[in-house]
Amino acid sequence: MRKPALSDEILLSVEKPARYIGGEYNSYNKDPDAYPVKVAFCFPDVYEIGTANLGMQIIYEQFNRRDDAMCDRVYSPWFDMDKILREKNIPLFAVESQRPVKDFDFLLITLSYEMCYTNVLQVLDLSGIPLHAVDRTEEHPIVIGGGACAYNPEPIADFFDVFYMGESETQYDHMVEVYKECLEKKLNRKEILEQLAEIPGLYIPQFYSVEYNEDGTLKSFDPINPHAKRTIRKEACSTMSPDLPYSIHPIVPYDRGMMDRVTMESMRGCIRGCRFCQAGMIYRPVRNRDCEYVKNSIIEMLESTGYDEVSISSLSTSDYTDFKDVMEFLIPYCSERKINIGVPSLRIDAFSLDLMGKIQEVNKSSLTFAPEAGSQRLRNIINKGLTEEEILNGARQAFEGGWNKVKLYFMLGQPFETDDDVKAIPILADQIARVYYETVPKEQRHGKCQIQSSTSFFVPKPFTPFQWAPMCDEETFSKKAYLVKDTMREQLNRKSLTYHYHEEKQTELEGVLARGDRKLCAAIEEVYKRGCIYDAWGEYMKYDVWMEVFEELGITLEFYNYRERSTDELLPWDFIDIGVTKNFLKREWERARQGIVTPNCREKCSGCGAAVFGGGICYENKN
Ligand code: SF4
Secondary structure, three states: OOOOOHHHHHHOOOOHHHHHHOOOOOOOOOOOOOOOEEEEEEEEEOOHHHHOOHHHHHHHHHOOOOOEEEEEEOOOOOOHHHHHHOOOOOOOOOOOOOHHHHHHHEEEOOOOHHHHHHHHHHHHHHOOOOOHHHHHOOOOOEEEEOHHHHHHHHHHHHOEEEEOOHHHHHHHHHHHHHHHHHHOOOOOHHHHHHHHOOOOOOOOOHHHEEEEEEOOEEEEEEOOOOOOOOOEOOOOOOOOOOOOOOOOOOOOOOOOOOOOOOOEEEEEEEOOOOOOOHHHHHHHOOOOEOOOHHHHHHHHHHHHOOOOOOEEEEEOOOOOOOOOHHHHHHHHHHHHHOOEEEEEOOOOHHHHHHHHHHHHHOOOOOOEEHHHOOHEEEHOOOOOOOOOOHHHHHHHHHHHOOEEEEEEEEEEOOOOOHHHHHHHHHHHHHHHHHHHHHHOOHHHHOOOEEEEEEEEEOOOOOOOOOOOOOOOOOHEEEHHHHHHHHHHHHHHHHHHHHEEEEEEEHHHHHHHHHHHOOOOOHHHHHHOOOOHHHHHOHOOOOOOHHHHHHHOOOOOOOHHHHHHOOOOOOOOOOOOEEOOOEEEHHHHHHHHHHHHOOOOOOOOOOEEEHHHHOHHHHHHHOO
């Protein structure tokens, strides 16, 4: 019988008590005592953010569909609950079974963004699990990190027993089998970790030693345990087969999470190769999901949730080969039932009026495009593969189709960017507004058009061609944003243009954590001890505390952010092999310097190395 971890009195004293009670529609409620392998799966942020995470839903389904394992969810408690748990010494618990996290065999933590690292320590601390992996004993769960940030795990290496590089569908089932054998053989914690180290894609940080040069760069990174592999190869599904786990009956959260809609992943990976984009490299090669499977799954998800919106997701949905087919099937189904269709990451050069026109009939929404750079020169440097003509044509079609509101995403601070490139952002936005007034006759306009531009700040990420690039400092970022703002005011159609830009300080921190090394573990632990959590929320991020601790520990923004890395430098993540080779990334870094565009995978294979995974577009390519 499930015993609530918290009294009603406590639940009624906190904000949104539904965050902590579990039992949502479509959630699994397995009895932990009935299964040999117990997994607590954590999203290190608050409930309503975590429930929207697709990766979490897939892994939750993967473990729970087994008859020898169970998986419960764990989220970061909000500030008010954090305080109560500490004061009353109540261990953090999983929402389904309400069991303390420390009673599980595994604690999986998904790492989607660097700014969640202090929340990882919050979860470990509140669960009564020692922060350092080397201090844990048989009574503690094995803590595993996975997700995008696992592709440079070194800044948080001390806090994890294991990191998994790859797609969960490939090795987590195997891991359960290996773990069960370990239990049968009554192996101790170290012996279990050694068995796990043998599994492809798994990395045990404590089985490696690192040394640094005088200047702080990495001197060596060596395995110190015979079970530890010198190189950790990313694990990827060669095809997106319908047999793979997928959350066809997704949990319907109590709180209207960030994405109260069903999300259907149409394909994994991206053909494009934008040089700033980490996801575009680590999820290569592109693998489509079967068209019929996508259609049937969407219907089943809508019927099993009652949601009134569906999102067709991927890194570049309009590149999904069966996109048109799925849309022509979905539009009549959704319009009949007043269900909105969301198509995030639509490329402006793949904008098809007739299709979007039909979607427009179902749901009146604004259109979002991501040119990422205002000038053609910089779009070539970042390999966006978009021409000005394609952008203006796409906008023209949208306006002919009845849209008058367009959102544009750009980035500031990219390598080799000039002031003219920065000024090109408002100029392009103005050109798009001009197209509206040239295209739509006065009598057919629904008020003035609205072109909303927003800029984020460029953060160089591991496993991208820009991983060696210097990053701007806060002052330079601000200057660039002001230059956009000032130039926006000079535009003819300035009344139709709005501009918004992101937070510089948070970007700086993200930069340090993204390309950091093990020297950062001490800093993360110290800022956590000084009260830093929820750093991903700008209003709660304590920038000064981070800077104070960095200074005390000799961690400089100059070393981690502002300096260009030589391509011969040993990088903290070089021990990981994502298929895409370092030589390919070097080649692309050089082509960026020369402003040369690389064709996308569908146009021509550029031999990035991802063909090693034996599937996807690499084998569809005949040229
Ligand atoms: S090997 Fe070629 S086709 Fe495959 S992902 Fe790399 S560039 Fe694209």
